Amino acid sequence: MAVQILLNVCLGFMWMFLTTTYDLVAFIKGYFFGLLILFVFRNFFSSRFYLYRVYAVVKLLFIFIKELILANIAVVKIVLTPKLHNTPGIFAYPTRLEKDWEITTLSNLITLTPGTLVVDISEDKKILFVHAVDMNDVQDEIEAIQTSFEKAIMEVSRK
Amino acid sequence: MIEIANIIIVLFIILGAFFHLIAALGVLRLPDVYTRNHAASKAATLGVLCILLATFFYFYFHESEFNTRVLLCIVFMFLTAPVAGHLLGRAAYHHGVKMEGSKVDEYEEYIKVKKSNEPKKYEAYKKKLEKNL
Numbered sequence: 001m002a003v004q005i006l007l008n009v010c011l012g013f014m015w016m017f018l019t020t021t022y023d024l025v026a027f028i029k030g031y032f033f034g035l036l037i038l039f040v041f042r043n044f045f046s047s048r049f050y051l052y053r054v055y056a057v058v059k060l061l062f063i064f065i066k067e068l069i070l071a072n073i074a075v076v077k078i079v080l081t082p083k084l085h086n087t088p089g090i091f092a093y094p095t096r097l098e099k100d101w102e103i104t105t106l107s108n109l110i111t112l113t114p115g116t117l118v119v120d121i122s123e124d125k126k127i128l129f130v131h132a133v134d135m136n137d138v139q140d141e142i143e144a145i146q147t148s149f150e151k152a153i154m155e156v157s158r159k
Numbered sequence: 160m161i162e163i164a165n166i167i168i169v170l171f172i173i174l175g176a177f178f179h180l181i182a183a184l185g186v187l188r189l190p191d192v193y194t195r196n197h198a199a200s201k202a203a204t205l206g207v208l209c210i211l212l213a214t215f216f217y218f219y220f221h222e223s224e225f226n227t228r229v230l231l232c233i234v235f236m237f238l239t240a241p242v243a244g245h246l247l248g249r250a251a252y253h254h255g256v257k258m259e260g261s262k263v264d265e266y267e268e269y270i271k272v273k274k275s276n277e278p279k280k281y282e283a284y285k286k287k288l289e290k291n292l
Binding site for chain 1: 193241273
């Protein structure tokens, strides 16, 4: 991905030198045409065309913000109910992610989801231990959300 | 235009103060460290975020000053708050703080298995977990 972006910036500069106009507009034009060129030659790179990955990152960012707001609404509900009747607990969650940054991102996302908080990661980085506020009804829902997180993160790191 | 901006600013400040209040109430009301941690780490993050955004908008619309330091502060809050919550929970657990009214605790089992130092036991434990899910 980094190679493709660097190549695209080089193509932008190339355009500036070819047209002998040195300003931001010329660079953006060149960058755009370079993008088209990279798209045409996308089969020659070992990884995907990089705009897909940029799109995946942006999607992950929006999931992050959405989950933060939902988590806060859930916290408000728990705190403001007159009687507390939740049953907390710690459950183990085996993850398929492998790289360190992926696991960090996943655990940050889980910590910001409604009602869950990562307590520890096992030594071989295969299992996350998650503290849940309410073990009764949330668990299935949590699993569903986390598979969607995992999917979003894998979408970013896919080749 | 400036009226709309004022409404947005006031709304963000009120929301931020409200979330801080919720975080404080949660720390007072909830029974144990872990649930308090939930309330503090989530509600306080969004509270700080809202107030910082309000500050940013105020200086942008009234003084027309684009303050990037406030935006950077938001990014840092986003990145560090969940990590702080995680570390607090972990430290509390390893000091033997009990959970209030808990039924399930798979982490305790894991620590036992890890302390026994037998890879076979760990494999069996992992298989059992996969059956659960």
